[in-house]
Amino acid sequence: MRASEFVNESSKIRQGAKHALPGLTINKGLDNNNNPYLAYRFGVALAAAPRGDMEPNNEIGSNFTMIDYTDAGAEIRKHAEKVMGQPSSKKTSSDSCELDSVNKTSPVATRPKDHRKK
DSSP, rough: OOOHOOOOOOOSHHHHHHSTTTTTOOOOOOOTTHHHHHHHHHHHHHHHHOOOOOOOOOOTTOOOOOOOOHHHHHHHHHHHHHTOOOOOOSSSOOOOOOOOTTTOOOOOOOOOOOOOOO
């Protein structure tokens, strides 16, 4: 069997498919190749529909996100942004702290001491 017999490179939908797929719709703005995150968010909106609601965008979304752990890392990022002409926007402060609601003790039980004599 030749590939041309089962691979259809045509940009048109075949008549057989048109008859077999009633209500077929195409959303050109939801390009799974160029913006898979937007297509994913659309899927989430489908799951919440028709009674649920969601925000169409969120704070991070599919945007490239980086964290500057060190001053050297920030310098590298800023240089790459300058070279590529890609400005960034700072979303959090440079300081890091844990909230009181964060568990600071391990949930793993401590091992009992071995009371056997050696």
